[in-house]
Amino acid sequence: MHQLLQQIFSGLAAGAVYASLALALVMIYRATDLVNFAQGEMAMFSTYIAWMLVNAGMPFWAAFSLTLVASFVGGMIIERIVIRPVENAPILAAVVVTIGLLLIFNALAGWLFTYTLQEFPSPFPDRTLFGALMTTRDLGVIGVTLAMLVALFVFFRFTATGLAMRAAAQNPESARLCGIPVGRMLAIGWGLAAAIGAVAGIMVAPVLFLDPNMMGGALLGGITSPIGAVVGGLIVGVTENLVGAYLIASQLKLTVALALIVLVLVFRPNGLFGVAIVRRV
Amino acid sequence: MTMAKSVAIASAEQPAAATRNGAFVAGAWRSTGALVLIAAAVALPFTISNYHVFELTQVMIYAIAVLGLNILTGYNGQISLGHGGFYAAGAYTAAILMHRYGVPYWATLPPAAVICFALGVLFGLPALRFEGPYLALVTLAMAVATPQLLKYFDTWTGGQQGINLIKVQAPAFLGIGRDRWLYLVVLTVLLVAMRVAANMLHGRTGRALVAIRDHPIAAAAMGIDVARYKTLAFGTSSLFTGVAGALSAIVIGFVAPESFTLFLSLSFLVGSAIGGIATIFGAIVGGLFIEFVPNIANDISDAAPWAIYGLTMLLFMYVMPRGVVGSLAGLMRRVQSRRATAGQGLEEQKRRLS
Numbered sequence: 149m150h151q152l153l154q155q156i157f158s159g160l161a162a163g164a165v166y167a168s169l170a171l172a173l174v175m176i177y178r179a180t181d182l183v184n185f186a187q188g189e190m191a192m193f194s195t196y197i198a199w200m201l202v203n204a205g206m207p208f209w210a211a212f213s214l215t216l217v218a219s220f221v222g223g224m225i226i227e228r229i230v231i232r233p234v235e236n237a238p239i240l241a242a243v244v245v246t247i248g249l250l251l252i253f254n255a256l257a258g259w260l261f262t263y264t265l266q267e268f269p270s271p272f273p274d275r276t277l278f279g280a281l282m283t284t285r286d287l288g289v290i291g292v293t294l295a296m297l298v299a300l301f302v303f304f305r306f307t308a309t310g311l312a313m314r315a316a317a318q319n320p321e322s323a324r325l326c327g328i329p330v331g332r333m334l335a336i337g338w339g340l341a342a343a344i345g346a347v348a349g350i351m352v353a354p355v356l357f358l359d360p361n362m363m364g365g366a367l368l369g370g371i372t373s374p375i376g377a378v379v380g381g382l383i384v385g386v387t388e389n390l391v392g393a394y395l396i397a398s399q400l401k402l403t404v405a406l407a408l409i410v411l412v413l414v415f416r417p418n419g420l421f422g423v424a425i426v427r428r429v
Numbered sequence: 430m431t432m433a434k435s436v437a438i439a440s441a442e443q444p445a446a447a448t449r450n451g452a453f454v455a456g457a458w459r460s461t462g463a464l465v466l467i468a469a470a471v472a473l474p475f476t477i478s479n480y481h482v483f484e485l486t487q488v489m490i491y492a493i494a495v496l497g498l499n500i501l502t503g504y505n506g507q508i509s510l511g512h513g514g515f516y517a518a519g520a521y522t523a524a525i526l527m528h529r530y531g532v533p534y535w536a537t538l539p540p541a542a543v544i545c546f547a548l549g550v551l552f553g554l555p556a557l558r559f560e561g562p563y564l565a566l567v568t569l570a571m572a573v574a575t576p577q578l579l580k581y582f583d584t585w586t587g588g589q590q591g592i593n594l595i596k597v598q599a600p601a602f603l604g605i606g607r608d609r610w611l612y613l614v615v616l617t618v619l620l621v622a623m624r625v626a627a628n629m630l631h632g633r634t635g636r637a638l639v640a641i642r643d644h645p646i647a648a649a650a651m652g653i654d655v656a657r658y659k660t661l662a663f664g665t666s667s668l669f670t671g672v673a674g675a676l677s678a679i680v681i682g683f684v685a686p687e688s689f690t691l692f693l694s695l696s697f698l699v700g701s702a703i704g705g706i707a708t709i710f711g712a713i714v715g716g717l718f719i720e721f722v723p724n725i726a727n728d729i730s731d732a733a734p735w736a737i738y739g740l741t742m743l744l745f746m747y748v749m750p751r752g753v754v755g756s757l758a759g760l761m762r763r764v765q766s767r768r769a770t771a772g773q774g775l776e777e778q779k780r781r782l783s
Contacts, residue, residue: 183562185569230743237750243508243565244702245746247695251739259733403574403581410555410567 155393156386161286163385164293168348170377171300172341179317179337180231182242186249190226191345193253194219196261198350212350216343223342224335231338232331289351296347297378300340313337384408467620474612482608483680484720489612489619490676492716495700496626496709497669502698503707504630505662506642507556511568513694514575515667517684519545519674524592524684525585534597534679538618538672545671546664553663557656572694579686591685594678611680618676622669626709629665638662639707670697703745705754714753718745 169187176184184190194215201211230249234242304310315323316333324330391404474482498512522544523537552571556564579586586592599610629635637658640648649655678684700719705711726737749756 177562183565233747234750237746238706239561240502240508240698240702240706241746241750244699245743247699248739248742248746250695251735251742255733255735255739259736403577410570 151393152390155389157286158283159386159389160382161289161385162352162389163382164290165348165352165381166385167378167381168293168296168344168351170381171297171374172344172348174374174377175337175341175344179313179334180227180235182231182246184249184341185243185246186253187341187345189250189253189257190219190223190342191349193257194222194342194346195349195352196257198346200261215346215350219342219346220339222339224339226342227335227338228331292347292351296344300344300374309336470616471613474609479606479608482612486608486612486615486680487677488713488716488720489615490673490680490716491697491700491719492712493615493619493622493676494670494673494697495704495715495719496622496712497666497671497673498697498701499704499707499709499712499715500626500630500638500669501662501666502701503705503711504635504642505638505659507659507662508561508565508698509568509666510565510691510694510698511571511575512666512670512697513689513691514571515545515549515670516674516677516693516697517575517579517689518548518667519671520678520684520689521579521586521592521674522671523675523678524594527594527679528592535614537679538675541671541675542668545674546668548671549664549667550660552667553660556663557659568694569691572691575689576686579689586684586686589686591683591688594682594684596682597679615676615680618672622672623709623712626669630709634658634661699742701752703742703749703752705752705756705758708752708754708758711752711754 169191172187172191173184176182176187197218198211198215201214202208206214226249230245231242234245304314312323312328313333313336315326316328316330317337320330323333387408388404474485477485494512494516497515498509501507501509519541522541523534526532526537526540527534556567559567580588583589597607597611599605599607603610630638637648637653640651640653641655641658645655696719697715700715701711702715703718704713704715722741723734723738726734726741729737745753751759
């Protein structure tokens with residue numbers, strides 16, 4: 149029982165990271181109708197930036213904030229320069245462009261920071277809590293993710309920019325007629341996604357070590373509603389951990405996550421929390 | 430506009446003898462052109478080195494796989510990021526049959542085709558319920574899981590080490606080397622595949638697939654069985670890609686899980702998009718891109734070749750968002766219609782309108 153709870157909590161910590169990445173995907177999908185396949189690599193690149201800053205002697209939280217700002221600006225620049233030319237191109241062209249981005253970021257990270265594993269410091273002390281049920285690290289990761297969620301909710305619900313972004317995503321034409329700069333809103337959406345990804349990357353790095361390929365699996369949690377993304381990410385994290393611990397060899401962890409997602413989607417094609425979009429024809 | 434209309438009326442009034450003649454001439458030209466191209470493709474390996482022959486064989490194998498993906502993604506609009514999985518299924522079918530049961534290499538293609546068709550249909554059934562990004566994510570997960578599954582079932586697949594195959598030899602009476610022989614074998618399969626794809630896509634089935642891609646509701650309203658055609662597209666697509674995988678196992682003589690990573694699946698999609706979405710010849714351009722651009726990128730920059738590869742992808746998509754063949758075909762149509770409206774090439778215009 150004790151061990152089970154332990155596995156669940158460490159699954160939740162992993163799931164919180166999946167959830168953050170899934171949330172970043174949802175941001176971009178809702179704003180531009182595009183699945184950003186480079187999301188994981190972008191997060192990884194941001195993490196390397198943070199690692200570089202910390203290694204240069206900067207205190208952790210200063211490096212953290214600076215990385216978030218850099219990622220935000222970087223995400224906006226990517227939307228303006230790389231994504232915009234294919235905004236009205238066939239969907240497949242846009243998909244290929246994000247795959248191109250994935251390769252570019254992966255190669256650049258390998259080139260600039262080498263492919264060897266790097267140790268990344270954790271801001272949280274390594275202690276166990278509640279009678280060894282979970283570690284402070286797990287708690288820290290979950291806490292940061294929750295804080296980010298609340299901040300995002302407040303941003304979208306209570307600020308003028310958040311409202312404008314929702315309008316631009318829901319109905320670009322009408323939003324433009326109301327005087328909302330839709331293009332800038334899309335750029336901010338990409339910037340936010342990049343920053344969220346950076347948080348996820350920095351949070352996961354101390355647990356798993358840093359490796360250019362570590363994010364590939366995180367794409368799995370992506371589902372179209374923000375809450376769904378978070379819940380989905382947590383479920384995937386916990387299931388993966390439990391199955392890995394009790395049922396079969398951990399080499400099939402990802403396959404199990406896949407089977408789970410397919411199973412859920414077969415019964416709920418729009419995801420657990422998604423709504424079917426009614427289209428006028 | 431008025432010109433086009435009057436031409437249309439003219440050709441409607443005259444019995445269509447002239448137009449039929451025109452179509453016949455065009456058809457004859459086309460088949461002559463195809464024959465010349467095929468003759469050139471057969472002669473080509475005897476003028477270049479063995480290594481280049483091997484590279485071109487790879488190009489054709491990729492082309493078959495891309496053609497398969499194009500049936501699904503280009504014509505039917507279902508984006509798959511997991512075709513490396515079907516490619517692996519084909520490759521392992523061939524490898525296991527040859528290695529365990531001593532089946533001759535050429536006899537492994539039909540079983541690979543059947544198994545991959547069945548796998549494609551099985552995967553296509555749940556895929557019926559997914560749209561756009563969901564299907565992309567699910568197939569992406571399939572691509573990621575493929576090497577893990579291959580390693581897990583190691584009694585059949587040889588696990589991490591993979592399976593080493595006996596090298597295929599050319600029939601002795603031909604007196605040609607193994608590379609040239611395999612080139613010819615793969616060329617034959619490619620030609621058959623292109624012919625089959627053309628017959629399927631330029632007829633009733635192809636129109637149904639495109640109709641479903643462009644407007645599923647309207648297609649269903651016109652009486653097209655959407656579920657049946659979508660599943661059929663998945664099965665056929667997987668069949669082509671699986672045969673390509675079997676050929677790759679035969680040509681390389683070795684299969685291992687690490688050859689079938691996510692990157693392979695992404696390469697197929699990239700090849701299909703860059704060659705030409707919903708074109709048959711685009712597959713060959715796609716195959717050339719997958720085989721050669723990484724090498725060229727490596728020559729340009731030792732440090733970060735994949736960054737150059739990615740940049741090349743971006744540039745291609747900016748300049749030709751419909752792919753090389755798709756964009757060139759569009760350009761040619763535009764030039765032709767301009768010529769026609771300028772008062773020349775009435776014959777052509779008539780042919781197009783008939």
